[in-house]
Amino acid sequence: MYDRETREHALSLIGQDRSLNAVSKQTGISRFALRSWQSRLEPLSRKTDCPRCERVPRPPEADTAYAYLLGLYLGDGCISKQPRNRGYALRIACADAWPGLIAACRRAMKTVRPMNSVCVVRGEGCVMVTSYSVHWPCLFPQHGPGKKHERPIVLERWQQQIVDAHPWEFLRGLIHSDGCRVTNWTARTIAGERRRYEYPRYFFTNVSADILRLYTDTLDKVGVAWRPTRQGRRAENISVARKESVALMDTHIGPKY
Secondary structure (H helix, E strand, O other): OOOHHHHHHHHHHHOOOOOHHHHHHHHOOOHHHHHHHHHHOOOOOOOOOOHHHOOOOOOOOOHHHHHHHHHHHHHHEEEEEOOOOOOEEEEEEEEOOOHHHHHHHHHHHHHHOOOOOEEEEEOOOEEEEEEEEOOHHHHOOOOOOOOHHHOOOOOOHHHHHHHHHOHHHHHHHHHHHHEEEEEEEEEEEEOOEEEEEEEEEEEEEEOOHHHHHHHHHHHHHOOOOOEEEEEOOOEEEEEEOOHHHHHHHHHHOOOOO
């Protein structure tokens, strides 16, 4: 009835000195089943266990990939509970137009949870890069009911430490999900002649004030100048247009592909 990963997650909770009764209430699994798993299932290894469920919780070892995946999740990701105790599905929406992004998303998921398979579910004009695990909410505690912009989005201390260590990977994930690099143009009169002037810029759009703040705070830390622009009543658009800042973004992020 229960898959191995569900059993491992329940046993990891017991390993944190929680009572069978407490774990049973949290997971919906009977104490009889928990007791039998304790005696029949081999001890958990570091490779298959969740770092956040250990007696002393630790951050994921693949912190570079995690920083990128965190950006993708905050932009176009969701976590949903699966029926029949099958755990949770992490889904990242990626446009068909960017096969390189789809491949990078798959690599990041697999690197963060190498014991879980990653699949691509095709939709109209996009794909959902998907992976199943009972531990996705442990790794992304921002998960909760409703839309992300309708609830507080605050990084835990260990997540912020990863972002501080790998700010460009975090920014790259945000840009790859809810951002873009475009070429703008304007017309200027030079020596009496009307000329077209083109210049590149980056945009990031999100309706969550908390996610926007995470983005702009990280831009500040890496020395990128930005400014907000309004786009409708709810969406906020952050623009990076200064030449030196665009060059810095190009060095570390670049356009989607």
